[in-house]
Amino acid sequence: MASLIAQGGYYEWHITNGETTYNKDQIMGGTITDAVSQDGGIGNVIAKQLNVRLWNADIDTTQPLVVTVTEHLPNGATMTYPKGTFLIDTVAKSPYSEYCEVTAFDALLKTEVIYLKEGEWSTKTSLEVAQEIATDIGGELNADTEWILD
Numbered sequence: 016m017a018s019l020i021a022q023g024g025y026y027e028w029h030i031t032n033g034e035t036t037y038n039k040d041q042i043m044g045g046t047i048t049d050a051v052s053q054d055g056g057i058g059n060v061i062a063k064q065l066n067v068r069l070w071n072a073d074i075d076t077t078q079p080l081v082v083t084v085t086e087h088l089p090n091g092a093t094m095t096y097p098k099g100t101f102l103i104d105t106v107a108k109s110p111y112s113e114y115c116e117v118t119a120f121d122a123l124l125k126t127e128v129i130y131l132k133e134g135e136w137s138t139k140t141s142l143e144v145a146q147e148i149a150t151d152i153g154g155e156l157n158a159d160t161e162w163i164l165d
Contacts, residue, residue, distance in 0.1 A: 025087045028098075030067065033078035043068040043114055047082065047098060063121040065101040071113045076103045080119050122151075 030037045045067030065080060082098040101119035108115040149156050 027085045027087070029083050029085065030069070031081040031083075032072075033075040035073070035075075037069055037072060041070045041072060043070050063099050063101070065099065065119040066116070067119075068114055068116050072115050072117075074103065074106050074115060074117060076106060079103070080117065 027039055028042055030042060045065065048064045048066075049062075065082065067080075080101045080103065082101065084096050084098055086094045086096070088094065099121055101121055103117060103119045105118045106115055107117075145156055
């Protein structure tokens with residue numbers, strides 16, 4: 016799990032949503048959680064979830080959250096590392112404050128959440144669902160994955 020609140024020093028987190036980029040002044044805290052399922056089924060890959068609290072944010076829910084971290088090197092150079100692209104699931108705004116809490120999933124986990132909500136698991140095999148999820152996110156299953164699910 017990566018903590019977005021651990022800023023300072025040589026590292027700075029950035030979250031881009033459409034045309035807007037939030038930095039250390041707007042990111043109040045959050046986490047990126049990696050999960051790996053141990054059984055041979057849908058989700059037996061690494062999937063990521065983002066939970067973040069942003070100050071004074073106007074979130075465009077049609078755009079993903081793109082998370083990066085920039086390392087400031089002693090020689091003055093910077094290196095930027097991608098930390099994930101997340102599709103927004105929920106945005107909760109506080110009625111008492113200027114912050115909002117956002118929950119977002121990577122493409123695989125977001126697609127899986129849609130399948131779970133629609134209840135399509137009952138009529139399809141795991142292999143059929145995995146193939147549809149792969150197609151939805153622009154990928155394809157490799158032979159090892161197909162063998163495990165078949």
